Amino acid sequence: MREFEYVRADEIGQAVATVTADPAASYLAGGTTQLDLMKDGVLGPERLVDITRLPMRGVAREGGTLRVGALTTMEELAADPTVAGRLPLVRQALLLGASVQLRNMATIGGNLLQRTRCRYFRDPTVPACNKRSPGTGCAAVTGAARMHAVLGAGRACIALHASDLAVALVALDAVVHVQSRDGTRSIPLTGFYLLPGDTPDRENVLAHGELITAVDIPLPPEGTRSGYLKVRDRASYEFALASAAVALILDDGVIREARVALGGVGTVPWRAREAEDVLRGAPAAAPAFLAAAEASVRDPFTVPGTAFKVELAKRTLVRALRTVAEAS
Template sequence: MEAISYERASDVAGAIRAAREPGAMFIGGGTNLLDLMKGGAARPVKLVDITHLGSGLDAIERLPDGGLRIGALVRNSDAADHALVRQHYPLLSQAFVSGASAQLRNMATVGGNLLQRTRCPYFYDTAFAECNKRMPGSGCGAIDGYQRTQAILGASSQCIAVNPSDMSVALAALDATVRVTGADGERAIPFADFHRLPGDHPERDTTLRPGELITFVDLPPPAFPEHAYYLKVRDRASYAFALVSVAAALQLQGGNVSDVRIALGGVAHKPWRASVAERMLSGGPLNDERLREAAAAELRDAKPLAGNRFKVALAERAIVRAVNVAAGRSSPGITGVVA
């Protein structure tokens, strides 16, 4: 067994100092990191406990511009049930509740949710020698192996894994900002720039610099409290990652779409903002024909493999359904399940 040191930080500055040691990692709820450690996919030499930092990192508060600030240490279950989130950002509340199980949501933090590693069996199981994410340069076992859950958009020859976070799909649609602090001070990262596509470096899931700590997630003033829906399609109705998910939010004026946000999960290495579909839908009437055309255009550049080709049509249909439910044109029904 490898030795691991432990340090409990009492403030943000102390946490950043403690994390300067090579091989150090922050730990909050630990729901993902401990899984990775148990399987040998993560091997930190030091754990820096950030659960007692204070400084508002465990709080949710209104911003002066009317937006919302969510502390990185807020538990997923608390964020989902917070009155301001439920009332003004229902898309985010729905996404939180769709993730994992109630027990895990009671432990998992918002910051930790942002840092979930991509869920690929070749990455999590060290018995597989080929995984560029775990061992850069070793190859990608999934490309010629199990492909059902893998990416159809934005993948590379180095990695076809997908981001598993439900929360992050909603945050992508809502144009959130991630605030971080490191040795060089504070900076704000637009959500679209926080996660990475794999490219030639799939071992890097985010654009965080070494030793940086996520402190807050900021949301702009609420714009979609009435027309929002999060659809998650999965193999079973409980505790399963999305095959495809869709976060959809709209503003409607006289039957026309004045603003629309769509983001996809389960299809790429990062939450996928459906900007093509958004442009096609914005400013016009909402009907099934326009929806189908927009969804097909968004998936036109998809590059599925033999084992996940079904995801293309599934994503198209999921976009149509999620937008229709968000607009009140159809009822949610039951959670999407694929046999």
């Protein structure tokens, strides 16, 4: 690992000013991804600003919204009574997203900012990675690819967004609060992540030095049924091959409102609005679930190793919808 300077921040403004003024500086919170990438030689910040003592921890209900401090750990959020009672899809995404050890270290802000698990991105000896080195190509398109994206992907990049939590929060229209040197702003999570396009190295709308301070999660109406289904190679700690976050409001067997997002298949957490349109007003039964699944995976970009994900994503969504609709 390269040498770096370590700085502990005492207040938010100080942390933001320090990182903003130094292009080679980065924030350090739980470090569960950051330190791995530094050890691998993918990231090489010259200064790490430790933000773990900043007042950005805790979960508080404010009317119809749950405000979560960015330094709240995954385990703390999963244990919150409101999450357990009103947000099953969020709790399930958290518990399925990492081992207990990692959940006790990883923060909510860091989870939303975690980098892709693409093997080519994480291996500096591979020269072709547009996400790590813009303009070099995408080794995954022509190489072995399985844990990669089929939605929002293209020849420039098929790296997968790995966060389970982000999928659930995208379905709920969560909002990220950000502090910069110039002030604060609030960003809907559905507009926070960037498709690779011509700039795969840019994964979100944050400018250098901007710091996530909190996340607002709107609470769905009482009686909403929700769940998160994760399909993976093994039941222990593993990333998703496909996943689905679903929230439904049913009225006499008819779907009055639907929220759907897919994970494990997109370059960003994938909000499936076309599927939602199909479901609204339809009976909560197999025909509507199948139609929603077909609508959710439009114009996929596949390579030989990822073609199976198209059908897997559809089946995952159908099963998630059926499970949530049948829940008592």
